[in-house]
Amino acid sequence: MTGITRRLFNTALGSAVAVGGLSTGFSAGILGSWTTPAQAQGAASVVTVATIGEPPTLDPVGTTSDLVSIITQHMFETLFTFDGDWKLAPLVASALPQVSADGKTYTIPLRSGVTFHDGSTVTADDVVASLDHWTKASPRGKTVAPLVESIAAKGADAVVIALKEPFAPLISLLAMNNGAAAIVPKSVIDGPGALKSLVGTGPYKLLEHKPDQYIRLVRHDGYVSPAGTPSGYAGSRKANIGEVRFVPVPNAATRVSGVLAGQYQFADSLPAETLPRIKGAAGVKPVIVKPFGFPLMIMNTKTGVMANQKLRQAVLAALEPNDMLLAGLGDPEFVQAEGSIYAQGTPFYDETSAKPYSDHAAGKAADLLKAAGYKGEPIRIMTSVQYEFLYKMSMVAQAQLEIAGFKVDLQVLDWATLLQRRGDDKGWDAFFTYHTFVPEPSLITVLNPSYPGWWDSPAKREALAAFNREMDPAARKAKWVTLQTLFYSEVPSVKVGEFYNLAASSDKLTGYTPTPWPFFWNTDLKG
């Protein structure tokens, strides 16, 4: 055992020296290249961002974790992206694709001269390989894979995707920054596994990653920006800040006090209760992100008591969303009791089909319970304290369901265990999670029949297929309303409402655009 210990200490000593040496070398190099344009910035051209934790990976393709996308979107780019109104816009592509009349063939033109972090130029071959990798490695890409006939290069600066049947959400899927169709060099792709090295085309590249300590991204000097006025994620991108440093800070109170103390220039996901403190503090301003997301109580439509549709309707009638939202987020400014899956002001908003959301007539839940033939079977609800607001909502839900006559077995698990258990349809009846705002409805996880909850009734299957086939925006809206009507009659999940995200940024950080996934190109530090 002494061997291990000694080795450990030797390694520790060695690596401390090595890392110390490296980082000095790097920072000297960075400073050297920056000092000319912005002498005054000096050490200030580092933006330190406090995130909610350590990302499970920095590979943008294989995971749909929001935390991963926040960081990796600086390093990797997709063919398309979203502008400030959540409309599609080109990114590595030079324009939106040309779609054939039958809706099956997409011709995507590419920008020329885009370079990777390793200095090489993006070719149509790289793009084909990246898209092919995406259909095999990304949870989003895999949903598209069965529909894909072929992906091929067309000349040096275009790519053609041929589908077996029309699939309207394709471009939105290609534009997502998680489970992302990131454009990478063909040489770093290693089967369906993780990328061999983290080389992208983004305005920042990875300098150093020390798990649980920091992720340092530095400006990619050879970056070739798309044209156009910046809007949302679209338009030109400029890396004014020399280094963006992501620091994992799992404790929310620490993120708050750290940003107030000036230790961080930006802190994400803060408790709503801290808004007055952030407002009152000098040098820091609050950032409220809306739309941000919606909490969901997902029910098991496949196995167990919740497979009974009447019982799910009873749950919907018994839950009082206002209380849940307020308990969860703490501040009315951060919540909105909104039943429509898309909130007012977005293209897919529909109020009428979401009526059952606010119908809590006295006795309704009890009648439904009776109709369902409920005999007091305990409802196993899984929740986790890792997401404080979900935990609080589930506490309130438990209280409300018990008042309505349900028997509730609330299981508080850590998030990892919850993720594991929800895969087994025999182990649970409901769980709490939240869904980040997505511009394209078919990206919503609950609609995926293989997503835990397994909502897959014949009516829904048909409605979803019709929605995905439809290319015309107005007709799509009508088909979406059909889906939302089903969502409220079959009740696969309860949408608790809308909630907004609180972040805080230093007054010195300028040019920041609030989005669900904060990004720091086009921002600058003054003073």
Add this chain to the structure above:
Amino acid sequence: MLVYVVRRFAGMMIVMLLVAMVVFLIARVVPGDPAAVMLGSAATPEDIAALRGRLGLDEPLLTQFLLYLGQIVRFDLGESIFLNRPVSQALAERSELTALLTMMSVGIAMLIGVPIGILSAAKRGGLIDQTSVGLAMLAASVPSFWIGLTLIKYLAVDHAWFPVAGYGPPDADLMERMRHLVLPAIALGIPNSALILRFTRTSMLDVMSHDYVRTARAKGLPPLVVVLKHALRNAMIPILTVIGLTTAVMIAGAIVTETVFGLPGVGNLIVSAVLRRDYPVIQGALLVVSAIYVLINLTVDLLYAVVDPRVRY
């Protein structure tokens, strides 16, 4: 003596083998699936199953254990599932912080414990003695995370005298890093100073009841000289012993303290590994920390045997 050392060493090896077994078993029956965590919330069961297969989590338990023992013998602690690096490297990266934190806490615990312990023994039964014994007991009753939270609130948030959390930017020098560790070291040091205080006091009292101290007193030497020159020198060995043991205990105490202060040390790694179901890291950290613990205990015992011939071996 040599026989004793060899015997103790052999005993330690057996203990370590048992430790390895306990460590392995504990980490294997943990519920929760690392593959599901790594793939994020939209992963399908098929994805998860595929990743499990790739990570070798589907091998039979016995095969996994034998594999594990073989690795330990080769000083290989395996590869972290979550961090994409060898466990030994992950531990090494975090050991500087934990080592520094432990040293600073021991320093603080000593600075509080030893002088007050001596004073208390010198004034046995007096007001100072009773107060300090009472305070020691109080210190041993306070949860260190509670001290930590309180320090953060009043010294770092209300008055920005110390950093709130973390270990400073990557290019921070040693002084800056140590500044980040002051509050954590106090939070960890205070509860542990109690043991040192009480132990110093009892050893001093023990020594002071010996004849040569009485003689020195009878000679009319000033009490301070008697205490510091005659008694302390002889009480130092047991005091150093307990400081050694406190060090071992503090490595474990760092688990809570590092979590409170968001410090990326070994303790934090252990807690995160449990939450992330990072089996190899849980195993490796448990094994290394308990090895260090056992080693310090052994060293202390052997030292004791060397300096105090009365210890039977």
Add this chain to the structure above:
Amino acid sequence: MASVPAGHGTVPLPSSAGPQRSRSPLALLMRQLFRRRLVVLSFLIMLAILAVALLAPWITPFNPTKMDILGRLKPPTAAHWFGTDEYGRDVLSRVMLGARLSLLVGLLVVVVATVLGTLLGLAAGYVRPLDGVLMRLTDALMAFPDILLAIAFMAALGPSLYNVVLALGIVYTPRVARVVRAACLVVREMPYIEAATALGASTPRIVFLHILPNLISPILVQATFIFAYAILTEAALSFLGVGVPPTTPTWGNMIAGAQQYFQQADWLILFPGCAIVLTVLSLQVVGDGLRDALDPRLQKAK
């Protein structure tokens, strides 16, 4: 990890409890114990906390689980002496309920560790062939720092109140086993044990009727300290999120849950924290008093 268990473990404290040589009647013990005013005071505090714990369901000023979303995070007032928490629940009521749960965990850990430890210690101390094996086993368990072993067990068992009891029970068993074994080794050499053996008394009879009663006092002292450490360690485990499920308001959970808010609402951690300190402190004082009262060596010294 808040403290090193003073007076046991591998530290050879000069004043550690030795085997009791002469049995003193209860009255004498009580007199010895209560000679110090601090001990009396601590004993009374302990009784008071115990009473609150037992009566909590009937005497809390408010329903400790009743939420009042609009009245959340209110500082202490005449109505809510300890303020309200992030759900608008009464903190005083929850601290009182917390006493019940924290003390329950502590007591159950004492029972598990004492029963297991005593059995193991007697086996090791009286049955020679078992001694080596059992002591290696306790060595292995003691090779882990307390909190680390507890975390590892909790990771394996999953968070629940009874798993905390089991984990901490296992963690503290070796301490009892060691003390019992050491005392047993001394007692078994006593002439009256030899006499009993010579008279043909059965092994269980000798162990439980003749040896065990002589070990009661060191076990009692250990039990008091383990009670204190169990409460501290449970709080630490719950604080780290690997202890009792967060829906159960033990003191540790109350502090853990308040982490997000304590910078604005310090009463959320102040009161449960004080409850822990008060309980652990009075237990330690009583434990010390017990040890002094039961240790004949110290009695002579006085």
